[in-house]
Amino acid sequence: MEGNQKLFKMVFLAFMVALGVVISPILRVEGMCPMAHFINVTCAVLMGPYWAFLCALLIGIIRMAVMGIPPLALTGAIFGAFLSGMFYRLSKGKLVWAFLGEVIGTGIIGAIISYPVMTFIWGRSGLTWFFYVPSFIAGTLIGGSIAFIFLRQLVKAGLLTKFQRALGSATYGNESDVKNNAIAIGLLGFIASLVTVVIVHNFVPNPSALVNNLKYIIAAVFIVIAAIYYALNFRKEAVQ
Structure with missing residues (x-):
């Protein structure tokens, strides 16, 4: 074995x-x-x-x-x-x-x-x-x-956990789904923001102030969504 x-x-x-x-x-x-x-x-x-x-x-x-x-x-x-x-x-x-x-x-x-x-x-x-x-x-x-x-x-x-055990690696207990899902939503915002920077830099010759600030707007929207998701679901998880 x-x-x-x-x-x-x-x-x-x-x-x-x-x-x-x-x-x-x-x-x-x-x-x-x-x-x-x-x-x-x-x-x-x-x-x-x-x-x-x-x-x-x-x-x-x-x-x-x-x-x-x-x-x-x-x-x-x-x-x-x-x-x-x-x-x-x-x-x-x-x-x-x-x-x-x-x-x-x-x-x-x-x-x-x-x-x-x-x-x-x-x-x-x-x-x-x-x-x-x-x-x-x-x-x-x-x-x-x-x-x-x-x-x-x-x-x-x-x-x-199955992969970790098969590889002989240390395993740990389950994390909070709600907290980590909220973090994942926030991280998606960072990705979307960085993608926006790349697109604007390469394909928009003379971006307006709104376009230049679009990366911040997108990141903020995802962060707000993540916060709302966490606020609506963390109590349910605690009860379960």
Whole structure:
């Protein structure tokens, strides 16, 4: 049984690495690779911090060797993968902490470390310590949000714990559906807001003040919806 579990874990790791390499070009620009963060958070929750770190490391090495990606493939992945898994473990299975671990590990730590790596190793000029922070955070918000919503669906289907047990990972009690659904709605707002920024930047030559503020309006609408949903449903959940 233990041998089968180890084999399944290795096969699953290989699958996640292959998937990460294949889907990494989606929405990618230099300094932002949303789908890498989707893989990071998903792997961190399903396999734990050390396996997530290994997965991100292998994906980064393959992307650098085969696709010619700069060292951002590593600095923009390994720290977030590890912190995502560690935060998830320390919080006793809170998905939102896995998401935050990715944002902090990649969006802040990885982004700052990218400056000396890209400057002194890769020879890139004109950078600052915080040059990559905005794009890294944007990428983690998009990819991490997608992962959060995906993992919430696994929880609802009763599959998350089954996958974790099959992989020999730690399992935790069920989270509040209402609270996490509200968080998921809010995260959808962040995604919609960032998509709006990309669309306006690329397809609207001279945006009006209203169009420029549309990203804030969309995010605010989703946050209000999330707050209303939580207010209407948390008492029902408590009674149940």
